[in-house]
Amino acid sequence: MTETKLLVGSLSNDLFRVASLKQRGADKAAQRFLQEAKRWAVPLATQSDKEYIRKIAKKVTEADTANISLAEAEMYLMFGVLLQNHALHSK
Numbered sequence: 001m002t003e004t005k006l007l008v009g010s011l012s013n014d015l016f017r018v019a020s021l022k023q024r025g026a027d028k029a030a031q032r033f034l035q036e037a038k039r040w041a042v043p044l045a046t047q048s049d050k051e052y053i054r055k056i057a058k059k060v061t062e063a064d065t066a067n068i069s070l071a072e073a074e075m076y077l078m079f080g081v082l083l084q085n086h087a088l089h090s091k
Contacts, residue, residue, distance in 0.1 A: 004047055005087050011040040011060065012083035019077035022068050030073070034065045037076075053086060 014037035021030035037060050045057035056079045063072070 004044070004049075005090070007040050007044045007047065008053065008083050009087040011037055011044060011057070012080045012087060014040065015060070015076040015080035015083070018068065019073045019080065022070065022073035027068065030068050031065045034060075034063060034068060034076075038063070038065070050086065053083070056083065 014033050017033040018030045018037060021027075021033060041057040041060040045054055045061060048054050048057065060076075060079070
């Protein structure tokens with residue numbers, strides 16, 4: 001369980017970074033953090049016991065890192081909040 005929390009928390013942090021960097025116009029940095037987010041999302045897509053966590057992880061792994069829109073950045077921000085809440089409040 002602790003390993004899953006680590007993955008969830010790490011993915012959450014990277015998704016927050018993607019959203020804030022894209023909003024500031026730092027597209028290259030946002031793309032890099034989305035690549036890093038995929039590193040956490042791949043194992044999480046199979047390890048998590050919660051279906052919504054697996055769906056978020058799958059969505060991140062399928063994301064196009066070359067072109068992140070503002071709408072996608074907002075979606076990543078929402079995913080980051082959901083993941084952060086899970087990491088902080090799950091037992």
